[in-house]
Each structure stands twice: as structure tokens, then as C-alpha cells.
Amino acid sequence: MALTLPDTITSSGRDEAARRPRSQPVLDTLRRPLRDLRVSVTDRCNFRCTYCMPKEIFGPRYPFLPHHDLLTFEEITRLVRVFIDQGVEKVRITGGEPLVRREIERLIEMLARLDGLKDLTLTTNGSALARKARALRDAGLRRITVSLDSLDDAVFKTMNDVDFPVARVLEGIEAARAAGLWPIKINVVVKRGLNDHTVVDMARYFHGTGYILRFIEYMDVGTTNGWRLDDVVSGAEIVRMIDAALPLEPVEPNYRGEVAQRYRYRDGGGEIGIITSVSQPFCGDCTRARLSSDGKLYTCLFAAAGHDLRALLRGGASDDEVAAAVRRIWTHRADRYSELRMLATPRLRKVEMSRIGG
């Protein structure tokens, strides 16, 4: 296929129809609008979290994508612009580990300039944040989410499986705060028998600091993590544990479709979020699309296959044609995997989270 598209798309080169603000949101078959886009910028990560990229599978011989298969920053920016025209307001940069993608701050700068994008954020394991926080802020990032599963060094090292110490993630979090990235959310995946005994310590440590902890039920993403329902600590159980030490009360969602259920400490010590995609699926409100690092559009975190937008871009499609493809895909969307999880779907060969991003 001929590579006919310029690397940088100027606004004058865009199709009129694709640029026109949409009066009607694009709705899927369950009447869910397209509002959020998660963009994975790499399938590589410097951690080997046992629940996400287990070493036995993602070892030295694992076929990670070659660089030319990744969307360029210009291609990502162009696609994000098309998605904004279809109703997307919020973009999350993720991976793999997004900070291992070289010059990621250049992409942030390009995206931060886009009209109509109300919220741009990034999820990172924090390992490179002490070094990168200032550049990310200068590039236009406003807030950030950092993953940290435990404050207990031994537990954390067992989970990241590359001997990475807690202290360096905390340093990254501090650097992000000092650089002015705020609010900062901290993602904690809870797996039974692994880190559930450290949940309350985590809550105590961040209580009263303004950081927002978000506890995530261990999910059956991909096919390589050997997921079992018995390993899931339910959101209700997590709330009970924390509430017993630091009393909590529920808070109204900020907006329809918010991923986390919110709780606040009764003593005014801030809030936490609980993400219950296993015990209380929230597919009915899911407004999220996902773009893999090689340019495939997934309409569900648990999808088995994506739609190849990179082929369109590199095949010379106009913005209008790409927009039409996005609309076609979204209007046909019927995914509600989490609600059907316990039926036939566990046998599906789902895409790995490291490829499409959390």
C-alpha cells in the first residue's frame, strides 16, 4: 500500500465533514456515546507484573512490535483529532509503559494543543517519573495516574517481578506533585494472597494527602495471567477492610460512566475509588474506545480483535474516511464482556492489556 499521507496533517488539509463539530453524539447499539479514548503508545514495559506481563510469557524472546509497526506521534495526533470530532473529550495515554516510548513528551505537547480535548492524562508505573515529570508538565500534561500495588517492598517486588523498589515510585509521585501535575491518582490492583494484607497500610499512608487511591479488582484481561475468580478481592471487601480502620462513606459519581465508585473518609481525609469490573460490571455506562500501539481500535478491554485504523492511515485514507470508519465501528458496538464474563466468553482469546493499555 502506498504511503501517501504527509507526516504532519495541517488543519487546512483536513476534510470539512470530519472537522465539523458533531451535533449528535455517536451512539453504539446500547446507546452509549463515544467519549473516552485510551491510547497505548507501546506494548513494551520495564516491569513484569505477574498479573499483567508475566515473565514466563513476556521473556527475552517475546515478539514485541517492531518500531515501524507503532503509530507515529503524527498518526496518533491525527487519529485523536478525528476521535475528538466524533465526540471524544478525554484521552488517556497508556501502554505497556508509556514513559519508555522515546520523547513521549513530544506527543503530549502535540495532543495538548488539540481543540476540543477537555482532559488529557497518562497512566504510568512511575519508574521514570522522577526524571520525566517536569517535561511532561511543561508539554501540557495536567494530571497523572501512577500504579503502585503495595508500600511493602517485598510484596511490591514480588508483584513487579523486576526487583523495583517502592521508594523510587514514591520519588516519582513526589516529583509529579512538585512539577504541578495534579490531581494524582494511584492505581492499586488487589490480588488475593498477594497484596490484600497491605491495602489498609496503603490507605493510611495516603489518607489526608490529597492523592486519590483507586483500588482495582484483579481482572481477567488477556490470556496469559492465569486469572482465577478465587484470586479476586471484591470491591465490597476492600471497602470493608478500609472502612474498619478509616471510616468511609459513598460519594456521588462526578459524571455518568465514571469508572471508579467513589468513597470519602468521614473525617475529611480525602477520597478513594474502587473499580469493580469483576464484581459489579459497569458495561452499561462504558464510553471508552482503545487504540493499540499498532493502530487497532478496540471497543472493549476484553475484545479478541481490533479494527485496523493504521491500514487506513497508511493506505491514504482521508480524515473523512477514517471518521466514517470510526463511526461505523462504534455504531455497531455491542460489547459488554464484563457482564457476560461468567457465561461462555472466558474461552475467548482476548488481547493482552499490555498491547491495548489499561
Ligand code: SAM
Ligand atoms: N504501565 C502503566 C502502568 O503501570 O500504569 C500503564 C499500563 S497498565 C496495563 C495500566 C493499569 O492496568 C495499571 O494500573 C495496572 O496495574 C492495571 N492492570 C494490569 N493488569 C491488570 C489486571 N489483570 N487486573 C486489573 N488491573 C490490571
